[in-house]
Amino acid sequence: MNLTDLRIFVSAARQPTLGDVAREMHLTPSAVSKALRRLEDSLGKPLFDRGARQLVLNASGTLLLPRAQALLAMAEQARADVQGDHAVIDCRIAGPAILLWRYGEALAGGLRPYAQASLHLQAMFEDMALAALARGDAHAAIVTGEVLDGKGEHWSEAWDTVPLGVLAQHLVAGQDHPLVQALQSSAPGVIERGGGRLRATAAQVLRHEFACPSHSLFCGEGRGARSDGWRDDQLPRKIRYWTDDLQLLLAFVKSGAALAYLPDFALHDPALVRIDVTDAAFTCQEQAALVYDGERAPAWLRQLARQCGDGGALIVRTLDCPAYPSIVKS
Numbered sequence: 001m002n003l004t005d006l007r008i009f010v011s012a013a014r015q016p017t018l019g020d021v022a023r024e025m026h027l028t029p030s031a032v033s034k035a036l037r038r039l040e041d042s043l044g045k046p047l048f049d050r051g052a053r054q055l056v057l058n059a060s061g062t063l064l065l066p067r068a069q070a071l072l073a074m075a076e077q078a079r080a081d082v083q084g085d086h087a088v089i090d091c092r093i094a095g096p097a098i099l100l101w102r103y104g105e106a107l108a109g110g111l112r113p114y115a116q117a118s119l120h121l122q123a124m125f126e127d128m129a130l131a132a133l134a135r136g137d138a139h140a141a142i143v144t145g146e147v148l149d150g151k152g153e154h155w156s157e158a159w160d161t162v163p164l165g166v167l168a169q170h171l172v173a174g175q176d177h178p179l180v181q182a183l184q185s186s187a188p189g190v191i192e193r194g195g196g197r198l199r200a201t202a203a204q205v206l207r208h209e210f211a212c213p214s215h216s217l218f219c220g221e222g223r224g225a226r227s228d229g230w231r232d233d234q235l236p237r238k239i240r241y242w243t244d245d246l247q248l249l250l251a252f253v254k255s256g257a258a259l260a261y262l263p264d265f266a267l268h269d270p271a272l273v274r275i276d277v278t279d280a281a282f283t284c285q286e287q288a289a290l291v292y293d294g295e296r297a298p299a300w301l302r303q304l305a306r307q308c309g310d311g312g313a314l315i316v317r318t319l320d321c322p323a324y325p326s327i328v329k330s
Helices: 003-014 018-025 029-043 059-086 097-110 126-135 145-150 178-186 190-194 246-254 264-268 299-309 315-320
Strands: 048-050 055-057 089-095 117-123 140-144 159-174 197-200 209-212 238-242 260-263 272-277 285-293
Touching: 003 018, 003 029, 003 055, 003 059, 018 029, 055 059, 089 097, 089 126, 089 299, 097 117, 097 140, 097 246, 097 285, 097 299, 126 140, 126 145, 126 285, 140 145, 140 299, 145 285, 159 178, 159 246, 159 264, 159 299, 178 197, 178 272, 209 246, 209 260, 246 260, 246 272, 260 264, 264 272, 285 299
Parallel strands: 089 117, 089 140, 197 272, 209 238
Antiparallel strands: 048 055, 140 285, 159 260, 159 272, 159 285
């Protein structure tokens, strides 16, 4: 039984066919099949029920899977710790795209001491991110406090949690939006003096159309008008544009076509203006956190987690970058 065969086995436990395993592992289907047979021969038992096209774990395979994941994690931890700053690191962080946008640059900064490091930001909703962490497909997950409070379907008590900060939602508009133009004409220069911030009443705001996701950008749950945290029961809006694509939603806002209720870090894009609704009686905030397996984490991951939790020293730097970072989806 060797580590390469175990890696192939773990992939086969996740993928539906030999062809999918071969593509993930950059091998031929024949090489995958031989590795699985070699592992089964070394253990003296089959690990899969083999159908015409699918591989399905049997009882022996189900018993082996968490042990194989633990062995692979221990091997990776040992290799990275021995290699130190020269470690070849393939850091995989899973989480909602909106949280990867917020913290991606900070995570990249934490890996800069490692010249051989690469960072994969895997965009997926929170529960899927925790499932990826549980499978060993991700080193860490970024989630919100709402998931942590409920612990989620895939939660493990062995995991460590590092608070990353609070995300506050604000009403935003593009520089050319009619409301921005009207407010600015009544108070010339206020955007320049106030750092991109205007004040309006709810009546002024609700005359205009909104763009909104139909699903929560954090958990993926279909919540309709409640998906962005705006209280339509208190201040009902006219939502003209519905999209779960964050970049498309931002395009509607930047073009001046719609208002949107977005996290505060979006306002570091110079094309956007914050509008404070003076008579709104609600606020929406989310606590973000980095979750990882502290017992199996190599030194570089523990260091990265400490830096992200040290008063936001790394996190603040990401606010200087207005661009939407590219996200590697898997």
